[in-house]
Amino acid sequence: MSEAADAIAFExxxxxxxxxxxxxxxxxxxxxxxxxxxxxPNGAGKTTLMRAVLGLLRPQNGVIRVxxxxxxxxxxxxxxxxxxxxxxxxxxxxxxxxxxxTWRGHRLGLPHLGRDGRREVAWAxxxxxxxxxxxxxxxxxxxxxxxxxxxxxxxIGRPRLLLLDEPLISLDPHRQREVVALARSLQTELGIxxxxxxxxxxxxxxxxDRVLYLGQGQAALGTVDEVITxxxxxxxxxxxxxxxxxxxxxxxxxxxxxxxxxxxxHDTAHAGCHDPSHEIHHA
Amino acid sequence: MLDxxxxxxxxxxxxxxxxxxxxxxxxxxxxxxxxxGHALAHVxxxxxxxxxxxxxxxxxxxxxxxxAAGIGMGFLGERLAxxxxxxxxxxxxxxxxxxxxxxxxxxxxxxxxxxLFGNVLAVSGWxxxxxxxxxIVTIAGLAVISRPLLFASLQPExxxxxxxxxxxxxxxxxxxxxxxxxxCAEIVGVLLVFALMVGPPATAxxxxxxxxSGLLLSVLIALAEAWLGITLAYYTDxxxxxxxxxxxxxxxxxxxxxxxxxxx
Ligand SMILES: Nc1ncnc2c1ncn2[C@@H]1O[C@H](COP(=O)(O)OP(=O)(O)OP(=O)(O)O)[C@@H](O)[C@H]1O
Ligand SMILES: [Mg+2]
Numbered sequence: 001m002s003e004a005a006d007a008i009a010f011e012x013x014x015x016x017x018x019x020x021x022x023x024x025x026x027x028x029x030x031x032x033x034x035x036x037x038x039x040x041p042n043g044a045g046k047t048t049l050m051r052a053v054l055g056l057l058r059p060q061n062g063v064i065r066v067x068x069x070x071x072x073x074x075x076x077x078x079x080x081x082x083x084x085x086x087x088x089x090x091x092x093x094x095x096x097x098x099x100x101x102t103w104r105g106h107r108l109g110l111p112h113l114g115r116d117g118r119r120e121v122a123w124a125x126x127x128x129x130x131x132x133x134x135x136x137x138x139x140x141x142x143x144x145x146x147x148x149x150x151x152x153x154x155x156i157g158r159p160r161l162l163l164l165d166e167p168l169i170s171l172d173p174h175r176q177r178e179v180v181a182l183a184r185s186l187q188t189e190l191g192i193x194x195x196x197x198x199x200x201x202x203x204x205x206x207x208x209d210r211v212l213y214l215g216q217g218q219a220a221l222g223t224v225d226e227v228i229t230x231x232x233x234x235x236x237x238x239x240x241x242x243x244x245x246x247x248x249x250x251x252x253x254x255x256x257x258x259x260x261x262x263x264x265x266h267d268t269a270h271a272g273c274h275d276p277s278h279e280i281h282h283a
Numbered sequence: 284m285l286d287x288x289x290x291x292x293x294x295x296x297x298x299x300x301x302x303x304x305x306x307x308x309x310x311x312x313x314x315x316x317x318x319x320g321h322a323l324a325h326v327x328x329x330x331x332x333x334x335x336x337x338x339x340x341x342x343x344x345x346x347x348x349x350x351a352a353g354i355g356m357g358f359l360g361e362r363l364a365x366x367x368x369x370x371x372x373x374x375x376x377x378x379x380x381x382x383x384x385x386x387x388x389x390x391x392x393x394x395x396x397x398x399l400f401g402n403v404l405a406v407s408g409w410x411x412x413x414x415x416x417x418x419i420v421t422i423a424g425l426a427v428i429s430r431p432l433l434f435a436s437l438q439p440e441x442x443x444x445x446x447x448x449x450x451x452x453x454x455x456x457x458x459x460x461x462x463x464x465x466x467c468a469e470i471v472g473v474l475l476v477f478a479l480m481v482g483p484p485a486t487a488x489x490x491x492x493x494x495x496s497g498l499l500l501s502v503l504i505a506l507a508e509a510w511l512g513i514t515l516a517y518y519t520d521x522x523x524x525x526x527x528x529x530x531x532x533x534x535x536x537x538x539x540x541x542x543x544x545x546x547x
Binding site for chain 2 (some may be wrong): 078136138161
């Protein structure tokens with residue numbers, strides 16, 4: 001496999017769920033070792049796109065290539081941090097056991113780690129600075145600490161592509177910047193590609209190489225300056241959008257409302273919920 | 284007291300069942316599926332009374348119907364909310380059906396009580412061997428699937444992405460839960476299966492956050508509760524199931540004072 005192969009390449013891809021096209025004829029390519037932020041309103045298809053990259057959802061049309069090969073289910077080269085983490089908060093199990101369950105977790109037999117497994121778990125915990133969380137029950141860790149453990153879990157197996165679905169959910173701005181910086185440093189240090197979905201562009205500014213913006217079944221990939229513009233976002237939101245830059249921050253406005261903020265206010269409580277009533281209807 | 288055959292049988296049967304319940308129950312609590320375990324026990328009641336009706340052994344009916352129901356429940360679906368409603372309906376229906384079967388056998392009130400609340404002091408030598416066989420099958424099955432099961436229980440979305448079939452392990456696990464439930468029902472009865480399958484693992488998970496120690500502790504607590512319960516029953520002449528459930532509840536509450544007071 002050539003080193004230069006794109007991490008993720010979509011060619012005219014249509015993804016449908018429940019008979020409805022979530023993405024329609026989308027093409028883009030995320031390069032190897034690229035850190036891409038993925039944005040878009042609730043229901044734009046961020047999670048769906050990641051599931052398609054993981055081979056959990058077959059495209060209705062088009063081709064998805066991952067690290068130079070057609071996407072397959074169970075690809076060990078992909079690390080994944082899912083958006084739904086409801087199971088984590090109440091667990092009485094230690095962070096170590098939680099991360100360790102990922103080590104060759106698909107094999108039959110007893111969950112015995114062995115020396116290689118122990119080394120791998122220790123390495124992953126160290127990469128995210130979570131060594132001191134290893135022996136505490138998950139139920140007694142904070143949201144930000146759980147995020148680190150989930151990140152460690154995604155690193156098990158040394159992936160070359162990392163899919164992080166909404167790692168910033170329910171974190172305060174300070175912790176958000178920490179997680180972004182951590183993801184960025186993992187990306188540089190390990191030389192891997194990272195696709196990082198988020199609700200708001202601002203915490204990602206300065207860290208991401210490019211941004212992938214989804215909306216109305218379409219996608220736009222480019223630098224922040226290329227994509228976060230009135231004309232591009234108006235097309236993706238299907239409504240007139242104005243982009244305001246103020247003191248190093250970017251505000252995506254429609255009719256005087258900050259779209260990115262308005263749209264995701266409910267989201268901490270309903271992370272991963274697919275209730276159609278959560279979709280925003282534009283006047 | 285071990286001079287008596289029936290006491291030796293009781294200790295052996297309770298020991299086998301405690302090990303099985305402690306291990307399977309650990310995963311049941313980890314997966315937050317205790318309600319499913321409870322429901323399976325009730326289905327077992329129907330199986331046992333139905334078996335008496337058609338003239339086969341109650342234990343056979345118990346095992347057959349709980350395993351069938353466990354597999355069915357596993358296929359029912361992943362959505363938790365829906366699952367609870369479906370389980371609740373199956374649970375009530377099967378108890379009702381069991382009652383109807385019982386209705387045809389009014390003479391067997393004692394047998395019904397034994398099914399519902401267990402009577403470990405009446406376990407025969409043959410039953411002990413059957414329990415041992417079932418126990419070995421259950422534990423071997425759990426050992427084979429424990430690794431992917433753990434992964435799927437802790438991080439279902441990630442496990443699925445890595446190629447672990449959530450449906451397959453969900454079904455296999457509930458089949459094992461059904462087997463364990465049928466065994467526990469033999470000791471504490473279908474209504475009190477929680478005492479051996481949920482109490483000890485929940486207590487263990489409150490005491491240690493390590494997986495290995497948790498499993499071991501869960502088994503030891505179940506063993507202690509079962510054997511101590513039988514001993515107390517022998518000396519007091521009160522029902523053994525009462526003692527086992529009391530010990531189970533006491534151990535759980537004693538190990539988490541914060542929770543029992545804060546949420547009571
Ligand atoms: N199982 C399903 N069946 C039918 N439609 C679904 C299913 N899952 C998701 N959808 C729909 O697909 C669309 C894309 O959902 P997806 O979860 O990918 O959005 P998202 O961008 O990740 O949103 P969020 O920001 O809320 O996480 C939504 O309109 C959603 O309602
Ligand atoms: Mg999503």
